[in-house]
Amino acid sequence: MPTYILIATILVLSVIGYYMGRSTAVARNGGKSKGLHSLPGYYGYYMALWCALPALALAFLWLVFQNSIIEGMVLGGVDVQNPSLFMTDVKNYVENGIASGGVTDTLVAAADRYVSLKQYSAIMLSIGAIALAVVGLAYSQTRVGPTLRSRPKVEKALMIALMAASTIAILTTVGIILSLLFESALFFEKVPLTEFLFGIQWSPQTAMRADQVGSSGTFGAVPLFAGTLLITAIAMAVAAPIGLMSAIYMSEYADRRVRSVLKPLLEVLAGIPTVVYGFFAALTVAPFVRTLGQSVGLDVASESALAAGVVMGIMIVPFVSSLSDDVMTAVPQAMRDGSYGLGATKSETIKRVILPAALPGIVGAVMLAISRAIGETMIVVMAAGLSANLTANPFEAVTTVTVQIATLLVGDQEFDSPKTLATFALGLVLFVVTLILNIIALRIVRKYREQYE
Amino acid sequence: MTDIAGKYTVEPFSASTEKREKFNRLLKKRYASEARFKMWGIAAVSVAVVFLVLLLGSIILQGSSAFVTTKVELEVSLDREIIDPQGTNDPMVIASADYNKILRNAMQSLFPEVESRRERRDMMDLISSGAAFELAAHVRDNPELIGQTIKFDVLTDDLVDMLRKGYIERNVPEEDRKLNDFQIGIFDKLVASGALYGTFNTELLTTGDSREPENAGLWGAVVGSFFTLVVTLGIAFPLGVMAAIYLEEFAPKNRITDMIEVNINNLAAVPSIVFGLLGLAVFLNFFGMPRSAPLVGGLVLALQALPIIIIASRAAIKAVPPSIREAALGMGASPLQTVLHHTLPLSMPGMLTGAILGMAHALGETAPLLMIGMVAFIVDVPGGFTSPATVLPVQIYLWADSPERAFVEKTSAAIMVLLVFLVFMNAIAIYLRKKFERKW
Amino acid sequence: MTALDFTTHTIPLEGKSKISAKNVNLWYGEKQALHNINLEVGENQVTALIGPSGCGKSTFLRCLNRMNDTIPSCRIQGDISIDGDDIYAQSLDVVHLRARVGMVFQKPNPFPKSIFDNVAYGPRLHGLSESKDHLEHIVKSSLERAGLWKEVSDRLLSPGTGLSGGQQQRLCIARAIAVSPEVILMDEPCSALDPIATAKVEELIDELRENFTIAIVTHSMQQAARVSQRTAFFHLGVLVENGPTEGIFTSPIDKRTQDYVTGRFG
16 A cells, blocks of 8 residues: 555544544533533544554654665675665666666565565555554544543644644754764764865865775865855955945935835845856856956956856845845934934944944844855856865866765765765865854844844 | 133134134035945945846846747658558557658658768758657557658757757858758758748747757756645645744743754754755665655755744744734633634734745755755656656756757746746735735 | 914014024924924023923924934925024035034934044044044043033043943033034933933033023923023924913913913823
């Protein structure tokens, strides 16, 4: 029985449970609903929950763990050198009738065992889950009666669900940290931490032959950090002044009509997917920068850091401008009045009163923007290139942490080579750096807001 | 106040002509600097707006031609000898016949003067390599045509399309050109005879991806995006709303809820590619879910959209005035009933707006999906949540990476389609916001 | 409520007039906030503007240095002149005007800068100091005249926002007089202060009268009686009565003034 039919069956049973619960409660109360502890509907929900929850939980756990258990059982019966590759072959053979290592007897036997185990598992799951649903129904029906406090019980179940939902955010963070740490630890078993953090040579393309694992590529990530820094610096050199000045213009100078046109335009800029920016950077801006550079006698790479950085900067402009707009409008009107009352012009008021007052908030906004620039992927993947040059020249091609993560993982199935594991180490660095930036920035912004509330 | 009468006078500056003139001289400078400052503001906004115009303009300029494709009308004689010599009428037999030969014959009859092998091959290169499959499908569906001579419109090769649109320069030396002089000659004759023409590119919107630019379409990616977003919405919206309700209405103020709050804000700022790594490590490697599947893509995007939806939903709940809650509680409703009967329905429009905006964001997301294999080359239109699929932005990325000139306009066209979807979603969100805007 | 009574009872000003307002009408969008105000503010005098909330007294005060310009929906008609210069004339510069007419606001609003920088803000803007030495002198003398010097002389570089409410308000007064304006407008300067701080500020206002022309909006009739020489009573956007302070409080002409000063409404 396919999974979705099983789930549908359980849900149908629980709907039946709902009506059973209602009618049973009324029947046991002498055919009337008055005098029941809760409304009849709550008895229905009570039974429906008893029917669905255990069965669905079983199905969920089963589906989560069945693959690893079945694979363990299949692999337990055979003796192969590379179990994960063999397993991939088995699955490929089952689905498409092909296998990279050639079709051998062992493979066919393992495939048969795999298929039969899967079928067996599916049958067991269906029987188990439906049985559990029915048992849940039967048990809960025995408890339904006029004195059963069904509403608090149903509400308690709901409350637990609400609470569980709010912990998903924490679970996600924990999941990110654990998975990054775990895979990075595997990486650092093969490549020393110091080499990764301080090495200046990055060429992860592992040698092709199997006996060369030890002499696989070098993983000195400094060129990546430098490249990320260079592009981020270019992006911020574009985004910070333009974003801040746009915010100032729109909040202090533009009248309502102009603002009502400009604000949505900037929002459009913020809503355009990054892949579109990447395409524009690679196809239009990079050649333009190259031609421009060549016309003044500069040697510009076709995938220059400058093109990617400028486009990324423009992408971040609305981010900076909306955050600093918020921050500046939080400066009380009394400050402005005080300054105007002394005969200051608008720009004097902005430069000497509003900006200094808003400075912490603006610093926070810029830090959030930096964190965003560091983590941005598509623009650099499409426009910045792959060559790990250690340079501060914006006309050369550089690569970034995110580019390497994206390109090293794409199309690679093998999961235990240092090349793939390196991406998790890079991801860990990326996560830690952006996390620190975000925490500090959010704290600054929050403190700033409290100051004026 | 003894030292006021020192060497400096304290009379109002307007009292002395000298001071007043100094003031006015300075004032002139101050106004100049005021005007400069304002200019900088206008310049900053202009840079952003000009960039936006250039971006959209270049994409529309490059992309609109992709909605037209080039076809050539051929007189195809569906020879029974070639298609179904035994007369079985079996669709399998009909579909697997050598339609390339039939097309070759058709072209040959148009240009009987072409004789050399090389020239014939060059001539056949002008027709899309997918044309034979199209013809096969057409005949299989209409077996009564066998034996007749029909007019059949076939797609040309993408190079022909490019030539017709003027993207291939004729005055470049022949060896630097993708089409040789002979092929251009054939092309000109076809144009002159009216057989070759441009028409609306239905393929682009109805088929899956292909290595051949003229056959490549977006429908597979659109369907993939749809399945992915269904999963994202189905998971992120209920969870986000539930979490928002708990945090806003029931959560006690303590260290744990504080931590959740900090967490949500931080998650909203974690780079998207990190979510991709999470999906790869947890969903693919740990739980063994299928690669390239909308299910996994949707899960990853759901985790990413969750903080956005929670934040929007909390804002919507906050906007419901406490008086309504108090009224319900005063009537004897339980706190949960109050939320379900009053707060939730009243804040639903705000939550939906937030959810749609979150979905629009997810629709444009690319990087995390690369990590979980949605970047594979997939021809078939995905049939479900676990079949291999790609999504619109990834399709854009793939096409942008392809070397053929024809993929440049396709990429721009794909971006136009993506932007249309985004505009549509945002329009719904704005409509919802306007319609249900409530002043308490 | 019956139709508005637009009559104004004026006992003419003795001595020199500094500011003169003629037939001033003002609208916020569609709503008219001031009706045909005619008022003379005497030089080196304290003129108090009193009246119930929303009567237009603050609005009128803000007209005198064109602070209403910052409100987009505000529209004004009539003539206001200082020493005969029309302040709404095209040729008049609003920055210049505000340097001549300083303002102190209802809530103390020191800038988030040091005490020194707060006071030096205006002189720096307008280039009033010839040297660093001169600027220090201006700051010191302004703080002295605001009666704050003794309290802050040892912490001029600590932030102005760290002072107590009363000190902050005196800092704002010092900030205003550092520009050496001719007129100081005060918009309920004591409403956010405790009685002791209020007494200090009132004392200060009385001293400042020597060098400046002062217009003060106040809620408290006692304050008006204590600090002002002339009083103008506003009601519902109409200037009901203006004359020497004593006369207003002891023998008001208009019934509305009488009702207000005897506490029937307000």
